[in-house]
Amino acid sequence: MYQRAKRLSQLALGPVLLLLSLVTTSAWAEEALPWRRPNQVNTTPGVTEVGHTIFGLHMMVFWLCVVIGLVVLAVMIYTIFAFRKSAGAKASQFHESTALEIAWTVVPFLILIVMAVPATNALIKVYDNTNPDLDILVTGYQWKWKYEYIDPQGNNVSFFSNLRTPQSEIRGEETKGEHYLIEVDEPVVIPVNKKVRFLVTGNDVIHSFWVPELAVKRDAIPGFINEVSARPTEIGVYRGQCAELCGRDHGFMPIVVNVVAENEYNDWLGKKKSEAAELKALMDKQFTLAELVERGKGVYDRACAACHGANGEGGVGKAIAKSPIATGAMAGHLDIIVHGKPGTAMQAFGAQLNEVDLAAVTTYQRNAFGNNMGDMAQPVDVYKVKKGQ
Amino acid sequence: MGEHHHGPAKGLMRWVLTTNHKDIGTLYLWFSFAMFILGGSFAMIIRAELFQPGLQLVNPEFFNQMTTMHGLVMVFGAIMPAFVGLANWMIPLMIGAPDMALPRMNNLSFWILPFAFLTLASTLFMDGGAPNFGWTFYAPLSTTYAPPSVTIFIFAVHIMGASSIMGSINIIATVVNMRAPGMTYMKMPLFVWTWLITAFLLVAVMPVLAGAVTMMLMDIHFGTSFFSAAGGGDPVLFQHIFWFFGHPEVYIIILPGFGVVSQVIPAFSRKPLFGYASMVYATASIAFLSFIVWAHHMYTVGMPIAGELFFMYATMLIAVPTGVKVFNWITTMFKGSLTFETPMLFAIAFVFLFTVGGLSGIMLSLAPVDFQYHDSYFVVAHFHYTMVAGAIFSMSCAVYYWLPKWTGKMYNETMGKTHFWISFLGFNLTFFPQHFVGLAGMPRRIPDYALQFADFNMMSSIGAFIYGLSQLLFGFNIIRTIVAGKPAPEAKVWEGAQGLEWTVPSPAPYHTFSTPPEFKAEHH
């Protein structure tokens, strides 16, 4: 009776172990591109040395836990079968053994030490942020990320990175794309084989910057910075998500990191810098309301009054005074002025006026003719509308 | 009190005014079951939305309210009151006491709970909705950026905390002062020991939770800056204070479950609990260690490496006494004479599935690897294995085990076993795949997910519906037992059961042990 039960549990053990090893080993052998592999069961080894160390530690402790779990299960299954009352088992009454208690206290303790040593070494590696080749300030916003490449000369390249998946896909009106919910308009671009240090902070609430294949996860805490580094060794696109509940769209602020060859990175950075220089020239000009209104009047008289009236009363064009557009959302107002209204006489002034003038005239319209909105547009806002952001 | 006993009062007011530990235990148990169904409904909404990628049923704001309320209701409304109900019913019976030490405070402890949870549930209908910042309510999401209902939330937490504190004081006072002559501490049933230790944990850390929510209240309404960098404060301070409460809290949730299983396994093995003294020391070690491990919930927050290492080592250490308990349970079964009635099925499943949860806990304890697991579904899998297959299964075990004593009727064994197997299947189908999606990179608390997570999420949702439906079968069985169950055989319902509660009739009379019983020690 006992022999049969023993044999049964031993027989079961083999196939279970085999199956598990197939599943997990195949996951390990795969390329580090889990975003293209559905039903992945294991974490990624990633593309950094630190990531590989972490992955090795993970597999080691995983197997240890599997073995322990299977041993416990085997003993339980054996016990259940071997000592059934229905099979005639009579209960012994032994109920203590100091030797056993010592044994199963000391042995697990030793197993833990075996785990703690490599874990300590791995943690020391994770915490090494010395001598980075590149610093990027990562700021979590509700609900997007901002990246700022720190430049020693102060020409920081800075941009927001928003989820690119359209609402129509989320609502099921259109088929979901391959990178549903893990695609952005502006990815982070970094050079391969260089140590990148991410300085992580939050703008409003706590977020968390997580890219599994770079083995980075750090909380983004408003008012404080954290640092975490990665030296990716393979070119590719790596995707992550925010990992701390941060409000409504916590699930909709992904991270995309493009690791590229160094010369490609330099080209990209150069392009971004010249865009940044343009942007900077505009951002340096943070006008006050009074300045914008004054300038805007001049622009209005030149470019708008002919159709919209010297006092905003309308004519060929609609009235600006009390206009739902000029007293509505800034975004809509800017949009019409920059892009025009197709099918009407309202042209796209984005092609005709510079950012400063466009900002000024928008501000003027919102504050003149009794509109009194009290808000204003800066040249950089116009720049963004022109760029389609 | 003389020998002249009144039966219970008649009508509804009996329940409002009762100071009887059996009545109050019953109130807690029914309340907790209702909360279990409520919290479970929130979970059904969550899993229904997560059945497929895309937003089909709810918007993200409401989804965040569901995840928050699911956690709050299950932790504070279902599992904690359930075990308190068990304590109320069983501790006086197990130690040969006539009632709890403070019967009127006992009544108050219960009745403020429905009030607190009605208030909390009403926030679902408030402007801005219910709390939506997770049951862990980190600042500043829960302070500066919180909906108006946060103030109600703080109020409900205070009340619920007061209930727990009063209940725990009552339990300690009862166990310390009212044991039958001859029942020394080391002769108490292990269930009483685990509750005694749990009660000390509660007394120590519920006030800390009260402190945390009071600081939140002050930040929100009285212009302080405990958790805001603008005024010189720090959001991370909130996390330290919360988890100083939060980690002992999870042991508060599980320790009574350990106690239940320590009663049930010996009963159905017809063999004494193996290593009684060891089990007491292990429970006490777990409780003590639970105070120094809290920051393993915060490995990614940016702590200095010395801190991370300390918390990592301390957390790993907790595995030792926990393992000791698992080995002792299995050794209790070994060379026993086993039968597999429903309580035993739940107890055995508890031992194995809680071990699985404990093993994923060991993986999580390793700080460098936790950087990949933290705030992913791997963590969700871990705590559901320990809290559902752990705490909830042990609670179901307790109900089947003691229901005949409470009601004097036997539950339907076939229905009980069916409930067990469907629960077992549904539970594992729900939560085992969550290990995979967590490792594959799916974060927590998101209403929608990338396509590669779709298949396992569908599996998980199907499992959740199966598990949820089976709990209705459980409720049906209980009600049917009370209304139309076969009478329980005798005082000692289960052949192998030991303990003073099995020396009184089934159902237990309204007043028991008005005179202390003769207590002869068993094999402790």
Add this chain to the structure above:
Amino acid sequence: MADNSIARTVTKLSVVVVGMFAFVFVVMVPLYNTFCEVFGLNGKYSGEKYEVVDAKPDESRRIKVVFVANRAEGMPWDFKPKTVEVFVHPGAVANIAYYAKNVTGNDMVAQAVPSFVPARAAQYFHKTECFCFNRQPLAAGHETDLGLQFIVDQELPADISEITLSYTIFDITDRDGGKPVATR
């Protein structure tokens, strides 16, 4: 019934309850702040002004200090470091400045909060003059330079050769109680 002993138990436990509640405010908060100061976390300002010690700068070490600027939610000012990085010798006094402009149409008051990485370095970074010490009022449309004077301590651990200092500015106009605004 041991009524007296029950009363004693209840009293003792109630003291513990009250004590643990007080513990949160009276012990946990100050302990946390002390820990942060000792480990230099989060750039906690301990309130004591550093007294400059007259000692020769350590010319054998070159420490890179990187400056970063953040604006909190609802803070529209222009804010950035005028110098992004400097190299200093431990013990030598250094001066840098941040630039700020209040671009709104209202007088406002800001508070700058410093934060360091690596955390260990903060206790060796002595700010002798810092704009983060005081509230910073700025009238509508005005701009200013915000100065920082600092010394890196010679005791800075040998394995640290780079320190990053980040400031986040917050809008504390409402907390300020409408005090008179000085323009600079």
